[in-house]
Amino acid sequence: MSLKELSESMLPAVEAELQRVVARLDAPYTQVYHEMLTYHMGWTGEGAGPEAQGKRIRPLLVLLACAACGADWQSALPAAAAVELIHNFSLVHDDIQDNSDLRRGRPTVWKQWGMPQAINAGDGLFVLAHLAVTDLEGKYPAETILKVAKTLDETCLNLTRGQFLDISFENQSDLTVEEDYWPMVAGKTAALLAACCQIGAILGGADEAAQDSYRAFGQYLGLAFQVQDDYLGIWGDSVLTGKSAESDLVTGKKSFPVLIGLSMDKPFAKRWAEGPVRPEEVPALAGELAAEGIKLLTQQTADGMTDLALTTLRTADPQGEAGEALFELAQKLLGRPA
Amino acid sequence: MSLKELSESMLPAVEAELQRVVARLDAPYTQVYHEMLTYHMGWTGEGAGPEAQGKRIRPLLVLLACAACGADWQSALPAAAAVELIHNFSLVHDDIQDNSDLRRGRPTVWKQWGMPQAINAGDGLFVLAHLAVTDLEGKYPAETILKVAKTLDETCLNLTRGQFLDISFENQSDLTVEEDYWPMVAGKTAALLAACCQIGAILGGADEAAQDSYRAFGQYLGLAFQVQDDYLGIWGDSVLTGKSAESDLVTGKKSFPVLIGLSMDKPFAKRWAEGPVRPEEVPALAGELAAEGIKLLTQQTADGMTDLALTTLRTADPQGEAGEALFELAQKLLGRPA
Numbered sequence: 001m002s003l004k005e006l007s008e009s010m011l012p013a014v015e016a017e018l019q020r021v022v023a024r025l026d027a028p029y030t031q032v033y034h035e036m037l038t039y040h041m042g043w044t045g046e047g048a049g050p051e052a053q054g055k056r057i058r059p060l061l062v063l064l065a066c067a068a069c070g071a072d073w074q075s076a077l078p079a080a081a082a083v084e085l086i087h088n089f090s091l092v093h094d095d096i097q098d099n100s101d102l103r104r105g106r107p108t109v110w111k112q113w114g115m116p117q118a119i120n121a122g123d124g125l126f127v128l129a130h131l132a133v134t135d136l137e138g139k140y141p142a143e144t145i146l147k148v149a150k151t152l153d154e155t156c157l158n159l160t161r162g163q164f165l166d167i168s169f170e171n172q173s174d175l176t177v178e179e180d181y182w183p184m185v186a187g188k189t190a191a192l193l194a195a196c197c198q199i200g201a202i203l204g205g206a207d208e209a210a211q212d213s214y215r216a217f218g219q220y221l222g223l224a225f226q227v228q229d230d231y232l233g234i235w236g237d238s239v240l241t242g243k244s245a246e247s248d249l250v251t252g253k254k255s256f257p258v259l260i261g262l263s264m265d266k267p268f269a270k271r272w273a274e275g276p277v278r279p280e281e282v283p284a285l286a287g288e289l290a291a292e293g294i295k296l297l298t299q300q301t302a303d304g305m306t307d308l309a310l311t312t313l314r315t316a317d318p319q320g321e322a323g324e325a326l327f328e329l330a331q332k333l334l335g336r337p338a
Numbered sequence: 339m340s341l342k343e344l345s346e347s348m349l350p351a352v353e354a355e356l357q358r359v360v361a362r363l364d365a366p367y368t369q370v371y372h373e374m375l376t377y378h379m380g381w382t383g384e385g386a387g388p389e390a391q392g393k394r395i396r397p398l399l400v401l402l403a404c405a406a407c408g409a410d411w412q413s414a415l416p417a418a419a420a421v422e423l424i425h426n427f428s429l430v431h432d433d434i435q436d437n438s439d440l441r442r443g444r445p446t447v448w449k450q451w452g453m454p455q456a457i458n459a460g461d462g463l464f465v466l467a468h469l470a471v472t473d474l475e476g477k478y479p480a481e482t483i484l485k486v487a488k489t490l491d492e493t494c495l496n497l498t499r500g501q502f503l504d505i506s507f508e509n510q511s512d513l514t515v516e517e518d519y520w521p522m523v524a525g526k527t528a529a530l531l532a533a534c535c536q537i538g539a540i541l542g543g544a545d546e547a548a549q550d551s552y553r554a555f556g557q558y559l560g561l562a563f564q565v566q567d568d569y570l571g572i573w574g575d576s577v578l579t580g581k582s583a584e585s586d587l588v589t590g591k592k593s594f595p596v597l598i599g600l601s602m603d604k605p606f607a608k609r610w611a612e613g614p615v616r617p618e619e620v621p622a623l624a625g626e627l628a629a630e631g632i633k634l635l636t637q638q639t640a641d642g643m644t645d646l647a648l649t650t651l652r653t654a655d656p657q658g659e660a661g662e663a664l665f666e667l668a669q670k671l672l673g674r675p676a
Contacts, residue, residue, distance in 0.1 A: 167454045
C-alpha cells in the first residue's frame with residue numbers, strides 16, 4: 001500500500017474527526033461562531049472543498065508514525081485532529097497579524113467577520129485542539145495522554161516563540177541566519193511537525209529513543225521544508241516568470257537566501273538597502289543572488305537538512321507500509337524523486 | 339484564621355508560582371516576549387505593583403476550595419496559576435477586541451507592543467496556563483490531572499462562546515436577558531469562576547456531588563457578581579456623582595438593567611433609541627430607569643443569585659477556616675456584610 005492508498009483511507013477519517021470536534025460549537029446561540037470555524041477549515045462557504053482545506057500533512061504524519069510503530073492508527077485520530085487544529089489556530093491569528101486578505105484563495109476569517117471575532121475564532125480552534133487531546137481518554141492510559149498534552153503544549157509555546165520572532169523581524173535590519181532565522185523557523189515551522197511525529201510515536205507505543213528519532217525527523221523535515229520554500233520563493237519557476245509580484249524579493253520576506261545576501265557586502269545587499277524591489281527587477285536580482293553563490297548555498301542547505309531528515313527517519317526505523325509511506329511523504333514534500 | 343490571614347499566606351505563593359510558570363519564556367531570543375507577559379501580569383514596567391496585578395480572586399478560589407475539602411493547598415498551586423493565566427489570556431485578547439487603551443490604569447499590551455504581538459502574547463498566556471496544569475504531574479494521579487485539564491478546556495470553550503456573543507451584541511439591537519444576556523455572562527464571567535471552585539474540589543479529593551456543588555457555587559457567584567457590577571455601573575455612587583462619563587449609560591454597555599429597560603416601551607427605551615447618552619444626562623436617566631422599577635429588579639436579581647451562591651456553598655459544606663474564608667470571600671465580592 002502506497003502513500004496514496006494510505007492517505008485515501010486516513011484523510012477522510014481525519015476530516016470526519018475534525019468535524020466531530022468542531023461540532024462542539026454547533027449549538028444554540030453559537031451557530032455563527034461554528035460557521036466561522038467550518039468556513040476556515042474549508043467545509044462551508046464560498047470556495048469550500050479540498051483546495052480550501054489544505055493538505056492535512058500534520059495529521060497524516062501523526063497517523064503514519066503511529067502505524068509505522070505497528071499500532072492501530074484509528075485510535076490516534078483525536079490526536080491527529082488536535083495537531084491540525086493547532087495548525088489552523090495559528091493560521092487564523094497569523095492572517096490577522098500579517099494583515100493577509102486571502103488564505104488558500106479565499107477571504108480570511110478576519111476579512112469575513114472582523115478582527116475581534118477572528119481573534120476569538122482562533123482561540124476557539126486552540127481550545128478545541130486541547131479538547132481533542134482529552135478525547136483520547138479511554139483509548140490510552142492517562143499517563144500517555146498527559147504526555148501527548150505536554151508535548152503539544154511545549155510545541156505551542158515554541159510556536160508562539162517563533163511567531164514573536166517573526167513579528168519582531170519586521171522592524172529589525174541586522175538579522176542573522178544563526179541567531180534569528182533558525183530560532184524563528186524552529187518555532188514557527190519545525191516545532192509542530194516534530195510534535196506530530198513524536199505524538200504518533202508515543203501513541204504507537206514506541207520507546208523513548210524511537211520517540212526522539214521520530215521527533216528529530218519531524219524537526220529536520222520542517223527545517224528542510226522551510227529552506228526549500230525560501231528557495232522556491234526566489235528561484236521557483238512561477239515567481240521567476242509569470243508571478244514575480246509574489247516573489248519573496250518583492251514582498252520583502254526575510255528568508256534564508258535574503259539574510260545570507262544581506263550578510264555579504266555585495267550588490268544584492270546594496271540594492272536591498274535602497275528600498276522595495278519592483279516586480280520587473282526580480283529576474284535580474286535573483287540572478288545577482290545566484291552569482292553571489294547564494295542559490296547554490298540555499299540548495300545545499302535544503303539538501304543537507306533533507307539528508308538529516310531521512311537519516312533520522314531511518315534511525316526511527318518505521319515499519320511496514322506506513323513506514324514506506326513516511327519516506328515517500330518526506331521525499332514528496334522536499335521535492336525529491338521517491 | 340480569617341480570609342485576610344489565609345490570603346496573606348496564599349497570595350504570595352500564587353505570585354511566586356505564576357512567575358515560575360511565566361519564566362519559561364525568560365530565555366535567549368525571547369526576552370521581549372517574556373517582558374510583555376511580566377508587564378501584563380503587573381510585575382514589571384511603569385506602574386508595576388499590587389494595583390497592576392488585580393485581586394487574584396480566581397487562584398484564591400482554587401486554593402480555598404481545595405483547603406476547604408481538607409487537602410493541602412500547596413500542591414494545587416500550579417492549578418491556581420493556570421486559572422489566573424487563563425483569565426489574563428482573555429484580558430489581553432479582550433483589550434484588543436474592545437480597542438481598550440488602559441487595563442488597571444496602565445497602557446494595554448497592544449498599546450505598548452502593537453496588535454500582532456499582543457495577539458501572540460495572549461496566545462502565550464493560554465499555552466502557559468496549560469503547561470501549568472501539566473506541572474501537577476507527580477503530585478496527583480494522571481487521571482486527576484486529566485480531569486482538571488478537561489474541566490479547564492471546557493471552560494475555555496465557554497469563555498470563547500461568551501466572547502463571541504459579547505462581540506456579536508455590538509451590532510444587535512433586539513437583545514433579550516433570557517436569550518442573550520444570561521448565555522453571554524454564563525460564558526464570559528461565570529464559567530471560569532465555576533471552574534476554579536470545581537478544580538479546587540477535584541484536587542481537594544471531594545466526591546462528584548461535592549465537586550458539582552462547588553462548581554454551582556462558582557457559577558452563581560459569577561452571575562451574581564456580574565449583575566451587581568451592572569447595578570453599580572448605573573447606580574454606583576462614583577458613576578452617579580463624579581465619574582458619570584464612566585457610567586454604562588454613556589459607554590452604551592448592554593448590561594442587565596439596560597436590556598430590561600429596552601424591553602419595556604417606556605421613556606428609557608425611547609431615549610436610548612435616539613442615540614448616545616451624554617454624561618450630563620446620567621443622573622436623570624438613571625432615575626428614570628429606577629422609576630420604571632428596574633433598579634429594584636436588578637438589585638433583587640443580584641440578591642437572588644447571591645442567595646443561590648451561598649446556598650450551594652452550604653451544600654458543598656466547606657470545612658475549617660478555608661470554608662469560613664470562602665463564605666467571607668463570596669460575601670465580600672457580592673457586597674454583603676459578612
